[in-house]
Amino acid sequence: MLLVALVRPMIPLQSGVLCPLRAVTGIPCPMCGMTTSVIATTHFDFGGAFAANPAGILAVATACYLLVRRPLRLRVSLPMVSVALAAMWLFELNRYGIN
Amino acid sequence: MTTPAAPSGPRASFGERFLAWIIDVIVVGAATGVLSRVGILGGLVGFVVSYGYYVYLEGSPSGQTVGKRAMSIRVVGMQTGYTIGYGGAFIRVIGKIVSGIACALGYLWMLWDPEKQTWHDKFADSVVVPVSSYPVSEWPGKA
Numbered sequence: 001m002l003l004v005a006l007v008r009p010m011i012p013l014q015s016g017v018l019c020p021l022r023a024v025t026g027i028p029c030p031m032c033g034m035t036t037s038v039i040a041t042t043h044f045d046f047g048g049a050f051a052a053n054p055a056g057i058l059a060v061a062t063a064c065y066l067l068v069r070r071p072l073r074l075r076v077s078l079p080m081v082s083v084a085l086a087a088m089w090l091f092e093l094n095r096y097g098i099n
Numbered sequence: 100m101t102t103p104a105a106p107s108g109p110r111a112s113f114g115e116r117f118l119a120w121i122i123d124v125i126v127v128g129a130a131t132g133v134l135s136r137v138g139i140l141g142g143l144v145g146f147v148v149s150y151g152y153y154v155y156l157e158g159s160p161s162g163q164t165v166g167k168r169a170m171s172i173r174v175v176g177m178q179t180g181y182t183i184g185y186g187g188a189f190i191r192v193i194g195k196i197v198s199g200i201a202c203a204l205g206y207l208w209m210l211w212d213p214e215k216q217t218w219h220d221k222f223a224d225s226v227v228v229p230v231s232s233y234p235v236s237e238w239p240g241k242a
Contacts, residue, residue: 020149024135024142031196038200063200066208066218073177076222078186081193 028096030088034059051095055088108180109232110215111172116227122166127152150192158188160240168238171230177214178224180233182240187223194219 021029037056040049049057066074093099127149134145156164160182162174174191176183183191198205198218205218216226 020131020135020142021146024139024146029146034196059197059200062197063205063218066197066205066221071221072213073224074218074221075224076190076194078190081190085193 026096027098028089028092030085030092031055032092033095053088054091055084058084106214106226108226109229111170111227111229113210115170115172115229116209119164119166119170119172122169123152123164124166126165153192154185154188156188156239157191158183158185159238161235161238163235163238167227172227173230173233173235174225174227175233176224177216177220177226180228183223183225187225191219191223191225194222197222 019029019032021027022032031053033053034056036052037049037054038060040046040052041057041060046057065071130152131145131149134141134148137144153164156162157167157174161168162182163172167173174183174188175181176187195205198208209215209217209220214220214226220226
């Protein structure tokens, strides 16, 4: 557990870490706001979740689906992911006033 | 729903995957840490590296990051037994966001999943297998 605690802060794509892109350039990445959004969703604050990053609600819904239905397969297509990321990025750029 | 009691083929163990993950975290963490001290350009490169590392290496024909190579395991397509390609690797790395929700439950999912898949494995339709059963001819290999 101590080892996990040691290395976890270095992991990309995890919660609780300031986005390196935003930290260095001030420009948000598509995943900015996801931590806030996921936490807000789990507290049923859907308005706050949507304002931070709507994809957080979708991520929690997907996690719930995987937990409850336990599907053997859940293939996601590349176009679906690409469009979602593009939409998330546009949302975050607008949120931070970068147009 | 009926689920098989055992995976349909050889799979990497949780311990192997966990150790590979730690090695990769150290490699990526060190690289991005150094790059972020160079300035804005370094930060941008570091951001690309933090994602590109997994997309390039796991999407390569070998399907091996540095950590997975050290642990003699690799990522392959569930149905094909061959590389998942860069597109599949991209889906896999983005899928780790969902896997990280709820105390990394999606990562731990492989402990009880019939095919030993994490959630991001399911999104990319991939499995992690031992090299002893799925040999690697070249690392990372030409696409």
